[in-house]
Amino acid sequence: xxxxxFDGLCAVVTGGASGIGLATARLLAGRxxxxxxxxxxxxxxxxxxxxxxADVRDDAGVRHAVAExxxxxxxxxxxxxxxxxxxxxxxxxxxxxxxxxVFDVNVFGLVRVTRAALPHLRASRHAAIVNTCSIAATAxxxxxxxxxxxxxxxxALTRATxxxxxxxxxxxxxxxxxxxxxxWVGRLLDAADDPEAERAALSARQPMGRLVSAEEVAAAIAYxxxxxxxxxxxxxxxxxxxxxxxxxxxxx
Numbered sequence: 368x369x370x371x372x373f374d375g376l377c378a379v380v381t382g383g384a385s386g387i388g389l390a391t392a393r394l395l396a397g398r399x400x401x402x403x404x405x406x407x408x409x410x411x412x413x414x415x416x417x418x419x420x421a422d423v424r425d426d427a428g429v430r431h432a433v434a435e436x437x438x439x440x441x442x443x444x445x446x447x448x449x450x451x452x453x454x455x456x457x458x459x460x461x462x463x464x465x466x467x468x469v470f471d472v473n474v475f476g477l478v479r480v481t482r483a484a485l486p487h488l489r490a491s492r493h494a495a496i497v498n499t500c501s502i503a504a505t506a507x508x509x510x511x512x513x514x515x516x517x518x519x520x521x522x523a524l525t526r527a528t529x530x531x532x533x534x535x536x537x538x539x540x541x542x543x544x545x546x547x548x549x550x551w552v553g554r555l556l557d558a559a560d561d562p563e564a565e566r567a568a569l570s571a572r573q574p575m576g577r578l579v580s581a582e583e584v585a586a587a588i589a590y591x592x593x594x595x596x597x598x599x600x601x602x603x604x605x606x607x608x609x610x611x612x613x614x615x616x617x618x619x
Contacts, residue, residue, distance in 0.1 A: 371399030372398060372593050372595055373395055373398045373399040373400035373445075373592075373593065374399035374400075375399070376399070376400045376401070376445060376491075376594075377400065377402075377403075377437075377440035377441060377442050377444050378392075378395045378400045378401070378402045378403070378440075378443075378444065378445035378446075378447065378592065379403050379404075379405060379433065379436050379440075379443050379446050379447065379484065380392045380395070380402060380403070380404050380405070380447040380449055381404075381405045381406070381421065381423060381447065381448055381449050381450035381476075381480055382404075382405075382406060382449040382450030383402075383403075383404025383405065383416065383418075383447075383449065384404055384406040384407075384408050384409065384411040384412050384418065385549075385550050386547075386550050386551065386581050387449055387544065387549060387581045387584045387588075388404065388406070388447070388450070388499075389404070389412075390580075390581035390582045390584070390585035391447055391449065391584075391585040391589065392404050392412075392416050393416070393585075394582070394585045394586065394588075395447075395589060395592065396415065396416060398589065401417075401440045402416050402417065403416070403417040403418075403419050403436035403439055403440055404416050404417065404419065405420075405421035405423075405429075405432050405433070405436065405450070405480070406418060406419075406421060406450075407420070407421070407422055417436070417439050417440070419432045419435050419436050419439070420432060421433075421480075423450050423472055423475075423476030423477070423479055423480055424471050424472060424476060426479050429476075429479040429480055429483050430479075430483045432483075433480065433483035433487070437484075437487050442487055442490065442491065443484050443488060443491070444488070444491040444492075444493050444495070445493075445494075445495050445496075445497070445592045446480065446481065446484045446488065446495070446496045446497070447496075447497050447498075447499070447588055447592065448476075448477040448480055448496065448497070448498045448499065449499040450476055450480075451472060451473045451476075451499060451517075452468075452469055452472045452551075453469075453514055453551050453555070454469045454511070454514045454517075455510050455511065455514075455555075456510055456511075456512060457509075457510060458512040458513075460512075461512070461513045465513065466513055469514065469517055470516075470517055470520075473514075473517035473518070473520075473521065474517050474521060474524070477498060477521060477524070478524070481496060481528070484496075485532075485537075488537050489535050489536075489537065491536075491537075493594040493597075494535075494536055494537040494538065495537070495538045495539075495591060495592045495593075495596075496532075496537060496538070496539045496540075497539075497540055497541065497542065497588045497591045497592050498521055498524075498525050498539070498541040498542075499521075499542055499544070499584070499588070500518050500521045500522050500541040500542060500543045500544075500603060501514070501515075501518040501521075501544060502543050502546075502605065502607045502610055502611055503515040503518045503519075504518040504519045504521065504522040504543060504603075505522070505543060505603075505605070505611055506610065506611055521541060522541060522543075522603060525539055525541040525603065526539075526601050529600045529601035530601065538591070538597070538600035539601065540591040540596075540599060540600060540601065540602045540604070541591075541603045541604075542584060542587045542588050542591065542603070542604050542606055543603050543604065543606065543607065543611070544584045544606050544607060545578075545579045545605070545606065545607025545608050545610045545611075546569045546570075546572075546573065546578050546579065547578060547579040547580065547581060547584055548578040548581065549581055552569075556569075572610065573607060573608030574609035574613045575608035575609055576608075577608065578608075579606055579607065579608055584606050587604050587606045590604075591604070
């Protein structure tokens with residue numbers, strides 16, 4: 368018997384071509400899962416992962432992509448809703464179109480993919496949904512009003528969906544990363560007036576004094592996705608270097 372807890376299970380990861388999504392897909396595959404990555408750029412998904420074209424803003428396209436992933440994999444047992452986009456600014460800095468765009472990806476996109484995957488998840492004996500949320504859902508961060516609003520919605524939606532699906536044997540949880548060393552954060556740093564100073568500031572606000580790695584977030588996602596976490600649902604897990612829970616004295 369294999370000691371890999373995901374042997375025989377099929378996983379779909381949205382936004383799986385880079386960053387946290389790719390790290391998660393690789394980890395699940397390394398532990399025995401068959402994995403398909405839904406992404407705008409499926410050609411960038413490395414083998415042996417399967418890449419499937421998907422834009423989470425397009426409901427018909429999402430339904431087609433999920434059906435194709437289920438066909439390729441032979442079913443869906445695990446869904447990782449990781450696709451998302453960022454936004455900067457205060458509540459008065461983003462216009463209505465920007466609010467609609469970010470909610471369309473971060474919240475409605477998650478809804479579309481989950482909705483399309485549910486028939487497959489209901490047929491599984493070890494069904495799990497893991498949503499990538501954020502520290503922004505639980506802590507007030509400057510210049511992140513729009514982004515924080517979407518992630519607050521993801522946190523609430525995670526708990527509500529967990530309540531709705533528990534009778535179907537589908538567990539729903541979310542992971543709340545702190546500032547992670549991902550391509551999106553890299554682009555923010557590149558756009559800053561002083562990238563090195565900005566990186567130092569982002570690192571310093573997390574008590575561990577560094578950015579979170581994509582692999583560390585992936586490990587938390589894999590915990591929730593695993594059948595070994597079969598009694599855990601409706602829960603959020605911070606992977607934020609202690610930012611949400613620690614109140615340290617200033618260093619002298």
